[in-house]
Amino acid sequence: MSLFETFNSIAFVVIMMLGLYTLIARQNLVKKTLGLGLFQTGIFLMYITLGVRDGGVAPILQEGAPLTYTNPLPHVLILTAIVVSLSTMAVALALIIGVREEYGTIEADEIATIDRADAEEGA
């Protein structure tokens, strides 16, 4: 593996972990969503790295001697995955707006406190 691929492999793990950490440790719902997005971005990086070829050129057919092209398939897959990630974030943000309307806050710990108080009241 080239230096570039090695660097990318470490990078995507780091990005994924950063994303997961944000997702778990931060209380603010929007920050959690950003963490999720970060996590998924790391995965995208991994896929794209898979397609790289030593000395590969952009995957556009050219006249002349057969060249090594980078693999376009991962790029296509990632485009789809990016769209999915985008939709997920959109749904998440819509839900967060709803939460803000109902609870008045978007901090997860405060929401949990309100829910617990509700449960005790109703019980």
Place this chain on the structure above:
Amino acid sequence: MNSETSMLPVLIVLIPLVGGVLAPIIGRGIFGWLLALVTTGAATFVSGTLLLYIHAQNTLTPPFAISYPLGGWPAPHGIELKIDLLSALLATLVSGMGFMVTLFSRQGVDDEIPADRRRFFWSLWLLAITGLLGILITGDAFNVYVLLEISSLTIYGLIAMGRQRNRQALTAALNYLVLGSVGASFILIAIGLLYAKTGTLNMADIHAKLLLAPVDATVLTARAFLLAGVALKMALFPLHLWMPAAYSTAPSAVAALLAATATKVGIYMGMRFIFSVFAMSGGAALSDANILIIGICCGAAIIFGSLSAARQPSLSLLLAYSSVAQIGYIVVGMTVGHIDAMTGSILHMVFHALIKGGLFLCAGILIYRLGTTRLEDLAGLGQRMPWVSGAIVVGGLGMIGIPGTAGFISKFYLLKGLILSGHPVLAGLVLIGSVLAAIYTWRFVEVAYLRPAGDTPLRNGLPFEKFLPVLLLLGASIYLGLQPGAIIDVAHDAAQQLLGGSP
């Protein structure tokens, strides 16, 4: 395949997809419901036809599966639909349950969803069913991920629509979103690693290439990520935490649909990947260490799920935790790789969908008439709503696995398979689970029948279209408990295809 049936595979997904797209446009008022009814009915009809066809062909020339290349692009470069017996069976189940719940839900949706949102509800509904059906019939790994996300996103939305009745639906949906996305991302990583290893995305092709290559870290990592992601989607202990909140706060129709279908599709993904993609020829699909870990999770699911169910304050939560336990049964049968255990697993997938779907529909009736499913408000239900109570008891007996119910048949095969494959401890766990199921069923029975009638006001009447699906589903569970020959046959052949290495 003759030309009339050649389009059918893609229609399974196409019909609900078109319906889902049309719903926001033409779905005002009752038309939304009618559209959903017609599309789910058509999808059921198509899947059922394919099921009968495939089963008949499979009996003649096993193993048999339909292969449909989308757009005419041949596999392995194009995306193909691959429908074998298991896929067809589950597709019929999912679309059939979709149809039943749709039939049931007109008043419920009117009751629980604001009027200006209903056409969007039906749109999300149909798109969710599209996603679920698509996962079942596709033969391409990345396609699985895409359809998984389609179904998941729409389900997050559907759950959140329960906010009118209970604002915790929003947090439940958000929680599920986060966990579900992480799970789906794990599956994506797994698919990426498999692609890196084999250079193809077609599941059958991956399998062929994996058989030739030595098992190395890439493959094992891919499998690990896949199992983790799938375990989350099927709510296997300890990754089940999103489920009880989601099922109890969602609109009642959504809860019924999810309980019956979403987890089954998750289990299907597990089965398909483990046995049709990762399976090494000649050996068991899962190593003993794997079976041990998964077995511990299943055992914990059964015990913890059943005991928790007995302590829940409301019927919806009780049913959700009961599902956690029942999923433990299905997965434990799947892991040991024995034909009878797998048959039992597949049977239990079908029967649990019927019974739990019926039970959640009953919960929906309770919400419709009482506004709540809290057990303390259900006191004396046996007198106030005798038919619904009776139906819930019948469903509960099915969960326990009383002979005469379908639950007994699947349990019997599970037990046989577990004993024959040398896992008596797991068999014992299944038996203990039955006794524990009696505890939480009896909690309901005591509340409904041994307490004087409560005074929560009863509103609306009981429309026939709400009770008919309940009757059909729970009636089917009794009928199949006494005459299960045909369904056992199908499940057995499906298990045979799976364990023999699906084409």
Place this chain on the structure above:
Amino acid sequence: MIPPLLLAILLPALGALLPWLLKPMRPMRDLFNILVPVGLIAVVLSILPSALNGETLEFTIGDLGSGLSFALALTPLGMIYALVAASLWILNTIYSYGYMHGLYGKNFEGQERYWCCFAMAILSAMGIAFSANMLTLFLFYEVMTFSTWPLVTHTRKPEAKRSGRIYLGILVGSSTLFMLTATLLTWVWTGTLDFREGGILSGSTTAGQAAILILLFFFGTGKTAIFPLHQWLPNAMVAPTPVSALLHAVAVVKAGVFTVLKISTELVGTSVMQGSWGAEVVAWFAAGTILLTSIIALTRPELKARLAYSTIGQLNYIVLGAAVAFPMAIEGGALHIAMHAYGKITLFFAAGAIYVASHKTRVDQLDGIGKRMPWTMTAFMIGSISTLGLPPMGGTWSKWLLCVGMIEAHQWAFLITLLLSTLLGLGYLLPIPIRAFFAKEKPDAGVTGHEDHGEAPWACRIPLLLSSAACLVLFFWPGIYAQLAKMVEGSTS
């Protein structure tokens, strides 16, 4: 024409539905409550000639593949149980009218459920009696547990709820954990669950496997109230007396002992039973239960409790016979199903009649009551003698056969157990009718409001007299039951 075996199941099913359907038409409902049991007797009697001839009728309800099915078949043992259940159903129905109306009035709460569950219990009894394989028996066994639970908890009081939980806990627990496991293992090891003459184990299982199966089956049949699974029976006394009569003479307990006899003769096979250490263990537990409960019965002041413990002992006579599995023991056990049923139901009917008339529940309140309730106490006397196995009552024959069976098997300890328990029985049963007739009524024995009471209502008395007459008759003409029992014994050699 509907096959008679199926009809024996469908008719009680009809009886279960009718109370709900005919709810607004009380007289019609009452009429059918009598007609359906009578119809069942007719159906069962119509099958009797075939049974006596040794014919086997068969009927399959549903096929599950791989050698499993839900099916019915006629056997002599099944005929005994079916005859007992059918004949006592009608008596119990008439008695219920007397008892429930006498205590709670004509509109007693939960009537429909009461009649429906009675019918379901009889349905499951018929199913058990005519089951062709272990799977079918297990099915109806479970149906019986669940259909009798609402009867145990009928009064809805806290103690009834508690008893209901114990009832369900013991019966469902033992049947799921032990009986189902045993059924499954049998299927896995032998490939079939069909009941066959000589059993299905010999040749397919090792001695160790057979012993395990025997232990699991016998301790999985909680309805026999073998120690340590006996606790549900005394607790179930909170139920109304007709329910106790049904549970403890007719349906539930007889289902248990029938099951163990059936398993001993046609699943395990008597030759395997005789040689197995598993059967030995069971026999010792049964003997221990007999002695233990006979002693406890002596200490109980409540009449129904005494009868309950007596029942546990009597049941375990049959379990002992099934475990020892020598021909006479089996024959005695089979005959005891019938003899004990008539004797015990007489005693319970009498206890209930006493309660209806005088609200008395304790033995020490019954001195001199014979003057006020001569019919009832005479019947009680007859029932006691029959239960103790003394002439001139029917119980003599079954006890005789059981004792001979113990001698055959060289099981002297068990013989002594049987004789000892009879002696103890003399202590806890016989004094009751004797003191009723010959002791003077204590001045403060009456229950307030019912001091000056007479006999029980006729609806209670008639079944009482009929069942006690049966005890007497069966001594002189044990005919049908004896013949069927002989056929059971014959099929084992």
